[in-house]
Amino acid sequence: MSRSAWSDHSWQLIHTAPQSPALHMALDEVLTDEVAAGHRMPTLRVWEWAAPAIVIGRFQSLRNEVDSVAARRHGIEVVRRISGGGAMFIEPGNTITYSIYAPLSLVEDLSFQEAYALMDAWVIEALADLGIKAWYQPLNDIASEAGKIAGAAQARRGNAVLHHVTMAYDIDAAKMLEVLRIGREKLSDKGTASAAKRVDPLRSQTGLPREAVIARMIETFRSRHGLHLDLIRSNEMEQAEALVKRKFAHQAWTAEVP
Amino acid sequence: MHGEYKMPGGKLVVIDLEIHAGRLQQVQLSGDFFLEPDSALHTINAALEGQPATANEAALANAIQASLAADVLMYGISPEAIAVAVRRALHEGADA
Structure with a gap:
């Protein structure tokens, strides 16, 4: 297999109604597998959140990362995703999250660093268009002069690669520190979370509503790679809902690394 | 016992374990790293299970690699x- 270019693929866009955290986890697994199987064309999915969530990485320890009592008090659902990386604290409207489901050929023979840089090059351009000088910061961050903007994670499944990213639009840092157990050595990674009440690199640096930032990002992707409006198919949604019931809503999965 | 190691240029590597009869038990690797396929997590835990608590970093790293x-x-x-995180967990236990 030789490496494919973005332009070799017909990119689809899914940007639909808000979904529950567990359904988002399941959709990532299902849509990656659908691309791997050749049932779905490569796709960009922009997430909308129906409820607050803590999303922990595939290999993170639930009790080491999350203060479950505080999370319950705030009504925050804790879910585990299928990719590695660190914990994210999400409230609807506070982050911008997207997934790219791509054929493995797009990152064939690339190092992990090269693959991360490739998958987010369009976002770096979109941020530049919005007046933010940002760059890919290995291993898996997007950074700006005002600090970390986003964290990325990839997972390879069969003939596809999942690349998903959460960007901080306007995060309640005080609440984040209540529900996530962030060690002192990790705090430096999270911008100025220890001192600031909010971590809002996208809101403060663009002065734009979240929806406008998303619209600009989608337009940048469209102009670079082409993009066709698509929907989650009914059989994909059925698979995802079944996967929520079987896996993502269960403590056996969420506490799989206790 | 609990040990953490931020790999230079890498991610946070965490080990939780117990010692019984001088050997590592209930070894659990965790952290914000990336590992493919994800089943390798269990393979690594299993490779460390039963290793002598006196094993040095090189011996532990070899056992994982193999x-x-x-x-x-x-x-x-x-x-x-991972071997550094294991030794830190054991060291913490020795200090406790």
Whole structure:
């Protein structure tokens, strides 16, 4: 297999109604597998959140990362995703999250660093268009002069690669520190979370509503790679809902690394 | 017992374990690293299970490396980094 270019693929866009955290986890697994199987064309999915969530990485320890009592008090659902990386604290409207489901050929023979840089090059351009000088910061961050903007994670499944990213639009840092157990050595990674009440690199640096930032990002992707409006198919949604019931809503999965 | 190691240029590698009869038990690797396929997590835990508590970093790293299939991919983590986290967990236990 030789490496494919973005332009070799017909990119689809899914940007639909808000979904529950567990359904988002399941959709990532299902849509990656659908691309791997050749049932779905490569796709960009922009997430909308129906409820607050803590999303922990595939290999993170639930009790080491999350203060479950505080999370319950705030009504925050804790879910585990299928990719590695660190914990994210999400409230609807506070982050911008997207997934790219791509054929493995797009990152064939690339190092992990090269693959991360490739998958987010369009976002770096979109941020530049919005007046933010940002760059890919290995291993898996997007950074700006005002600090970390986003964290990325990839997972390879069969003939596809999942690349998903959460960007901080306007995060309640005080609440984040209540529900996530962030060690002192990790705090430096999270911008100025220890001192600031909010971590809002996208809101403060663009002065734009979240929806406008998303619209600009989608337009940048469209102009670079082409993009066709698509929907989650009914059989994909059925698979995802079944996967929520079987896996993502269960403590056996969420506490799989206790 | 609990040990953490931020791999230089990598991610946080965490080990929780117990010692029974001088050997590592209930070994659990965790952290914000990347590992493909994800089943390699259990392979690594199993490779460390039963290792002598006196094993040095090189011996632990070798045991991990030997257990992993050639197609396992690691990003932000390595057998050597895991071995450091194990030794830190054991050291913490010795200090306690």
